[in-house]
Amino acid sequence: MTQGAEQSDRRAVDLSILSDPKNLAVVRAAAEKMARQEGFAPNDVDGIMLAIDEALANVMRHGYEGQKDCEIRIRLEATDDQKSGAGLIVTLRDQGKQVDPEVIKGRDLEDVRPGGLGVHIIQTVMDHVEYSCLEEGGMQLRMVKYVRRPDEPSS
Amino acid sequence: MSMAGDPLVRDVQERQEGSVVVLAGEIDYNQSHKLLEVLNGVIEKRPSCLVVDLGAVEYMDSSGLGTLVKIFQQVNGYKGKMALVAMNDRVRNAFEITRLDQFFAIHQTVDEALQA
Numbered sequence: 592m593t594q595g596a597e598q599s600d601r602r603a604v605d606l607s608i609l610s611d612p613k614n615l616a617v618v619r620a621a622a623e624k625m626a627r628q629e630g631f632a633p634n635d636v637d638g639i640m641l642a643i644d645e646a647l648a649n650v651m652r653h654g655y656e657g658q659k660d661c662e663i664r665i666r667l668e669a670t671d672d673q674k675s676g677a678g679l680i681v682t683l684r685d686q687g688k689q690v691d692p693e694v695i696k697g698r699d700l701e702d703v704r705p706g707g708l709g710v711h712i713i714q715t716v717m718d719h720v721e722y723s724c725l726e727e728g729g730m731q732l733r734m735v736k737y738v739r740r741p742d743e744p745s746s
Numbered sequence: 747m748s749m750a751g752d753p754l755v756r757d758v759q760e761r762q763e764g765s766v767v768v769l770a771g772e773i774d775y776n777q778s779h780k781l782l783e784v785l786n787g788v789i790e791k792r793p794s795c796l797v798v799d800l801g802a803v804e805y806m807d808s809s810g811l812g813t814l815v816k817i818f819q820q821v822n823g824y825k826g827k828m829a830l831v832a833m834n835d836r837v838r839n840a841f842e843i844t845r846l847d848q849f850f851a852i853h854q855t856v857d858e859a860l861q862a
Contacts, residue, residue, distance in 0.1 A: 612776035637836040644807050648775040700845045705812030708844050
């Protein structure tokens with residue numbers, strides 16, 4: 592089967608995992624590889640891995656309330672638009688408990704205590720973060736990170 | 747509780763100045779409950795100083811960070827000291843994003859941490 596140049600340039604990886612925390616390391620490894628391939632600096636590769644990991648852990652912990660046999664779908668997709676340049680779009684979809692996206696916020700870090708750091712990490716690392724409720728049930732999280740130009744400061 | 751051979755815990759050393767726990771591998775939501783169990787076991791004896799050596803830790807997420815905060819709160823509760831040692835850039839990045847690099851005492855070496 593022949594493909595046009597545009598189709599062969601598309602880089603996307605679709606993963607489906609069960610909500611068992613043992614599966615986190617596999618997704619991290621895939622995210623790391625893809626982020627490196629897309630030209631992210633090492634610090635940003637680490638940040639992307641961490642943000643995805645935190646998002647998945649939140650689904651496991653809160654969306655699925657610790658159940659280990661539920662599906663989480665992950666898409667890692669390269670993007671390259673005129674305005675923002677090259678980047679990585681990460682989309683997570685689950686069928687867990689729905690939450691009003693408006694209440695998903697990072698917390699005040701001045702209050703040092705365990706817990707509640709995941710959303711802060713996601714919002715600090717990624718350039719764009721959007722939670723939404725899916726019509727069919729469950730939640731979607733769409734995050735985007737753009738490759739920084741050499742002169743841009745890190746997040 | 748057997749810790750020898752556990753991939754998360756490379757070593758636990760009882761020194762005159764305090765207890766040193768040498769961790770290894772990736773500490774994430776899958777592993778953080780084990781980390782809490784291990785560190786709780788060490789601080790049961792109320793060491794005056796607890797040093798956590800992160801030199802062989804390749805990755806840590808907020809569940810690992812949160813576990814360290816929990817342990818710190820308990821050590822602080824009995825007026826002990828706690829320090830972290832030798833984190834790699836990836837682990838340090840997680841501490842910096844959450845500003846926990848400003849909360850914990852972080853040293854380059856175990857000896858430095860024990861003498862601080």
